[in-house]
Amino acid sequence: QVQLKESGPGLVQPSQTLSLTCTVSGFSLTSYHVHWVRQPPGKGLEWMGRIQNGGSTDYNSALKSRLSISRDTSKSQVFLKMNSLQTEDTAMYFCAIFPYWGQGTLVTVSS
Amino acid sequence: DIVLTQSPATLSVTPGESVSLSCRASQGISTSIHWYQQKSNESPRLLIKYASQSISGIPSRFSGSGSGTDFTLSINRVESEDFSVYYCQQSYSLPLTFGSGTKLEIK
Numbered sequence: 369q370v371q372l373k374e375s376g377p378g379l380v381q382p383s384q385t386l387s388l389t390c391t392v393s394g395f396s397l398t399s400y401h402v403h404w405v406r407q408p409p410g411k412g413l414e415w416m417g418r419i420q421n422g423g424s425t426d427y428n429s430a431l432k433s434r435l436s437i438s439r440d441t442s443k444s445q446v447f448l449k450m451n452s453l454q455t456e457d458t459a460m461y462f463c464a465i466f467p468y469w470g471q472g473t474l475v476t477v478s479s
Numbered sequence: 480d481i482v483l484t485q486s487p488a489t490l491s492v493t494p495g496e497s498v499s500l501s502c503r504a505s506q507g508i509s510t511s512i513h514w515y516q517q518k519s520n521e522s523p524r525l526l527i528k529y530a531s532q533s534i535s536g537i538p539s540r541f542s543g544s545g546s547g548t549d550f551t552l553s554i555n556r557v558e559s560e561d562f563s564v565y566y567c568q569q570s571y572s573l574p575l576t577f578g579s580g581t582k583l584e585i586k
Contacts, residue, residue: 412566412578415576426573
C-alpha cells in the first residue's frame with residue numbers, strides 16, 4: 369500500500385530554517401519522483417520542487433535560492449530544507465508521488 | 480511559467496444539477512492537465528488525468544475534456560459529497576503549476 373507521511377517541527381521562528389521529512393512506503397524512491405507542494409491557509413497549491421528517481425532535483429525558481437531537497441533511499445525518506453523563513457511561509461506542506469499525497473504537515477512561522 | 484486560470488472562482492449549485500468548470504492555460508500544453516478535488520483539511524484527490532483520462536475509483540459523473548489551452552471538468556448531476564474545491568494542474572513544463580481553484584458550493 370502506498371503511503372507518504374510528512375513530519376516536522378510545526379512551529380518555526382522567523383529567519384530560521386525549516387526541515388521536513390517525508391517517509392515513503394510502498395514505493396521505491398529510485399523508481400519515482402517525489403514532489404513537495406505547499407498550501408497557505410485558505411489559499412491555493414504551490415509546487416515547490418522535486419527530487420527525481422535518479423536523484424536530480426528541480427526547484428520552483430521563486431524558492432530556489434532558499435530550498436534544498438535531498439533523500440536517503442535506504443530509509444525511504446525525502447528531506448526538505450528551506451531557510452530564511454518568513455510569516456508568508458506559513459502553510460500546509462505536502463509530499464507527493466503523483467497521484468498519491470501525504471496528509472500534510474502544518475508549519476507556522478511565528479515568534 | 481505556465482499560468483492556469485480557473486473560472487468561475489465560486490460556483491453555487493443545487494444538488495442534481497450538472498456543472499462545468501473551466502481551466503485556461505497561458506500557452507498550449509497539449510493534454511497535460513490534471514484535475515484534483517480537495518475537501519477541507521484533506522489532501523487533493525486526483526479525479527482526471529491528461530485532460531480526459533478516467534481514474535480508477537472515481538465516480539463516472541466526473542469527466543474531462545479539452546486540449547491546447549482550454550480545458551473543462553464536468554460533473555454530471557452534482558451530489559452532496561462533491562461540494563469542495565477543484566484545482567487543475569499542468570505537467571507540460573516545469574515549474575508544475577496549479578490553478579487558483581473553483582469552489583463548488585451549495586446554493
